[in-house]
Amino acid sequence: MISNEATKRVEALPTYTRNIPKSQEVGSQYKAQTDWKFIEVLSFYLGGVGTGLYLLSQVFDYTIGLIVGYLLVVVGKNGAHLLASSKPFRAIRVLSKPGTSWISRGAYGIFIFAVLGLVDIGMRMGIGSVDNAALAFVVTVLTACAAFFIMAYVGFVFAEARNIGLWNSPFIPAIVICYSFCMGYALLLVLAPFTQQQFDFSAISLQFLLTLAITVLMIFILLTVVKRMTKSAEQGAKMLLSGKLSTTFLVGVVLAGLLIPICATGYYLANAATASGSILSIAGLLTLLGGLLFEMCLIYAGVYRPIVDAE
Amino acid sequence: MTRWGMTIDLKRCIGCQSCTMACKMKNGTPPGIFYRKVFEKVTGKYPHVRRSYTPTNCMHCDDPPCVRNCPSGVFYKRDDGVVMYDKSKCYGARVCRMVCPYEAISFIEKVEPYFPQGFTPIEKYWDNASREGTAAKCDFCIDRVTSGQKPACVKTCPTEALKFGDLNDPDSDVSKLILARDGYQMHAELGTNPSVYYLP
Numbered sequence: 001m002i003s004n005e006a007t008k009r010v011e012a013l014p015t016y017t018r019n020i021p022k023s024q025e026v027g028s029q030y031k032a033q034t035d036w037k038f039i040e041v042l043s044f045y046l047g048g049v050g051t052g053l054y055l056l057s058q059v060f061d062y063t064i065g066l067i068v069g070y071l072l073v074v075v076g077k078n079g080a081h082l083l084a085s086s087k088p089f090r091a092i093r094v095l096s097k098p099g100t101s102w103i104s105r106g107a108y109g110i111f112i113f114a115v116l117g118l119v120d121i122g123m124r125m126g127i128g129s130v131d132n133a134a135l136a137f138v139v140t141v142l143t144a145c146a147a148f149f150i151m152a153y154v155g156f157v158f159a160e161a162r163n164i165g166l167w168n169s170p171f172i173p174a175i176v177i178c179y180s181f182c183m184g185y186a187l188l189l190v191l192a193p194f195t196q197q198q199f200d201f202s203a204i205s206l207q208f209l210l211t212l213a214i215t216v217l218m219i220f221i222l223l224t225v226v227k228r229m230t231k232s233a234e235q236g237a238k239m240l241l242s243g244k245l246s247t248t249f250l251v252g253v254v255l256a257g258l259l260i261p262i263c264a265t266g267y268y269l270a271n272a273a274t275a276s277g278s279i280l281s282i283a284g285l286l287t288l289l290g291g292l293l294f295e296m297c298l299i300y301a302g303v304y305r306p307i308v309d310a311e
Numbered sequence: 312m313t314r315w316g317m318t319i320d321l322k323r324c325i326g327c328q329s330c331t332m333a334c335k336m337k338n339g340t341p342p343g344i345f346y347r348k349v350f351e352k353v354t355g356k357y358p359h360v361r362r363s364y365t366p367t368n369c370m371h372c373d374d375p376p377c378v379r380n381c382p383s384g385v386f387y388k389r390d391d392g393v394v395m396y397d398k399s400k401c402y403g404a405r406v407c408r409m410v411c412p413y414e415a416i417s418f419i420e421k422v423e424p425y426f427p428q429g430f431t432p433i434e435k436y437w438d439n440a441s442r443e444g445t446a447a448k449c450d451f452c453i454d455r456v457t458s459g460q461k462p463a464c465v466k467t468c469p470t471e472a473l474k475f476g477d478l479n480d481p482d483s484d485v486s487k488l489i490l491a492r493d494g495y496q497m498h499a500e501l502g503t504n505p506s507v508y509y510l511p
Contacts, residue, residue, distance in 0.1 A: 035405040035418065086403030086420075086444030093383035093402050103382035103406055160380055162501045163412035305498065307414055308350050308365045 030235045033164065033302040036084075043080030044154050045183075045295045046072050048176065049288065051151040052184020053191075054117070058144055060204075063124055064195050065188055070117045073150060078110060102160060106153035113146035151180040164302045165233025171222040172298075178215040179291055185211055186261070186287035189280045202272050205280055209265040212287070216258050236303040249297045257290010314392040315451055316478035316506035317465070318488045319366050323472035326351055326364035330464035330473065334368070337452060337463035339437030341422045346415075346449040347464055366473070368464070369394060369415040369449035370497065370505030376410035377448075385446060392478075392506050393451050401445035408446070412498045413505075416448045451475075478506060 050072030057065030082088040095111070097104040120143040123136050155173025162168050185208040192199050223241065226233040240249040261283035268275045268283075326349055334340070334347040347368040355361050371394045378386040378394060383402040388394050407416045422439040424430045430439075452462035456475075460466070465473040476483035485508070488494060494508035 033409060035408050084403075087401060090383065090400070090402045093400055094404065095382075096384040096400075097382055100379040101382040101406075102380070103404055107382065157380075157406065160376070161409045162376065162503075163498070164409065302409070304414070305412060307367055307412075307497070308352060 029306055030232060030303050032236075032239065032300060033304060036299050036302075038296070039080055039084040041292070041295045041299050043077050043084060044299075045292050046076035046080060047150055047154060048180035048291065048295070049183040049187055050077060051113075051147040052180040052182070053187045054147045054184075055144055055151075056181075056184045056188050058120075058140060060188070060199065061124070062188070062192075062195075062197055062199075063121070064197070065191060066117075066121050066124065068187070068191065069147075069184075070113075070121060073110065073147075074114045074117070077150075078114075102153050102156040106150060106157070109146050109149040109153060113143060113150055116143040116146060119143075148177075152177055158298070158302075161302070163232070163305045164236070165230040165305065166226055166236030166298075167302055169222060169226055169229065169233070171218060171225065175215065175218045175222060178211060178218055179294060181211045182208070182215050182287055183291040186284035186291070189284035190288070193277060193281060201277060201280060202269065205265050205268050208280075208283075209262060209269065212258055212262050212265070216254075216262070219254075219258075230305065232303045232305040236301045239301045239303060240297055243301075245297050245301055248293055252293035253290050253297055256286050257293060258287070261287045261290070312390060312479060314478045314506065315371070315456065316392070316476065316485050316508065317368075317451070317462075318474045318485045318494055318508045318510055320470075320472040320474075320488075320492075320510045321363065321365065322510070323470040324349070324364045324366055325470055325472075326362075327469065329467045329469055330366060333463040333467035334449070337455075339433065339439065340417075340447070341419060341434075341439045341442070342425055344417045344419055344447065346417065346447070365509075366464075367413060367415065367497070368507065369451075370413050370503065370507045371451060373504035373506070374502060376412070376503060377407040377416060380406050380410045382406065389453075393453055393456075394448075395450055395453065396446060396448060398442055398445040398447065403444050403446075405446070412501050412503065416446050418446050419443055 050069045052069075053065050054069030054073065057063070057069055082091060085091065094104055094107040098108055116139055120139050123139060152173055155176035158164075158167035158172045158176070159169065185204065189201075189204065189208065192201075223237050227237045228234075239245050264279050264283040264286075268279045328349055331345060331347050331349055335345065338346060340346060347366065349364050349366045351362065351364055353360060353362050371392055373392065375386065375388060375394045378388055382404055383400050385398070385400045386394055386396050386407065403418075405418055408414075408418055419439075419442045422443045424434060452460075452464075455462060461475050465475045474484045474488060476485035478485060478489075480486060488510055489508045492510040494510050496505045496508055499505075
């Protein structure tokens with residue numbers, strides 16, 4: 001029979017008698033992905049901003065916006081993708097699997113956009129001798145479809161990762177699309193004061209406000225729903241709300257990137273006659289910053305399911 | 312049609328890492344790259360502590376997310392169910408690592424020699440420099456399998472915790488073990504249908 005003294009001695013021992021190095025337990029721990037870093041964040045961000053601006057510039061017939069949007073996608077996004085790749089000279093190979101791979105499909109979208117976008121901008125600027133309204137309309141529609149596809153495919157790339165709970169959600173493609181439109185409006189509002197073109201700022205700011213509000217709602221739904229989906233999704237959401245990304249997410253994305261622009265745009269709309277247009281530009285800049293931080297948070301909060309100990 | 316598969320007996324595994332070393336030797340992987348890993352976990356509170364080992368490698372899924380999602384077609388599935396890769400096609404998008412639920416794909420960022428004196432003759436033989444910036448993973452030692460041998464890890468395991476065989480043959484060791492021991496697949500809920508079964 002064990003004496004009381006012996007029992008006390010045993011109870012006083014630490015939980016583990018040997019310190020197991022963390023690396024040996026890694027298979028059973030939740031951890032965030034580390035393969036995609038800031039350069040990937042940048043490529044997705046530039047793609048979102050560029051396509052958002054391009055689509056809105058088509059609607060508002062804003063040539064400067066079309067050119068900036070086109071360059072952001074074709075030069076910025078593609079450049080960042082090439083920098084992120086370890087074998088950029090094999091980039092053409094990404095066109096190999098459009099049947100199953102969303103990245104491959106996105107690459108086709110970018111290729112079509114790069115060609116048709118150039119034709120679209122050229123026709124709008126009157127370059128060349130093509131004077132066919134029907135052809136111009138077809139080119140515009142096809143370019144818009146390609147731009148929208150580039151905007152959307154990123155969300156599906158994320159959603160395909162079945163082992164990363166936060167990404168494997170049907171809300172992600174919707175949020176990515178909403179955010180791209182937000183950033184498109186934001187860049188439009190930042191660029192507009194520097195150009196000669198006249199805009200109906202009341203209408204644009206109302207649309208911007210609605211897009212921001214929908215984005216906030218979508219993010220709220222995602223974080224509410226995702227917590228109940230899987231444990232890895234819950235861990236990802238926790239990382240955003242109370243973990244190491246919480247300051248960036250809550251202050252940078254939610255407050256500075258969404259709520260302040262909503263208030264600023266709302267204020268502008270309420271006082272359209274007297275309010276300064278620079279309020280909208282500031283709201284736009286904050287949304288652009290928030291968009292970059294959102295992409296960062298989304299990618300860095302991609303928490304895997306542990307290999308061992310299935311959920 | 313043959314479907315190669317593996318069983319891992321968790322009761323027999325003693326965590327000796329022989330399979331890990333055999334795999335490294337067979338495939339000549341650079342430092343820090345393991346196609347095969349044995350995870351060690353301690354559970355419980357003293358005095359009721361338990362240490363368990365879980366060896367993992369590529370699960371050679373029936374519906375492999377890497378094959379589907381790789382944009383450059385690096386990964387492909389053979390008729391016998393083995394998921395192979397072609398390093399010469401790798402663009403370095405790393406989406407394979409994102410979508411693999413088993414963390415089975417290694418990305419060889421930079422190849423450095425094992426010893427400060429430089430690459431040894433065996434490292435030169437494996438031409439590791441050409442693997443730099445590409446994805447790599449277990450291929451069930453398909454060259455050995457096609458010549459009638461077992462994969463290096465299975466051959467080396469001192470406790471015979473690993474078995475290799477045809478999952479489609481009801482008389483194979485693996486099929487019998489899965490049936491007798493209630494073998495399960497890791498993360499079966501994800502619908503990838505792995506060819507590696509764990510025996511509890």
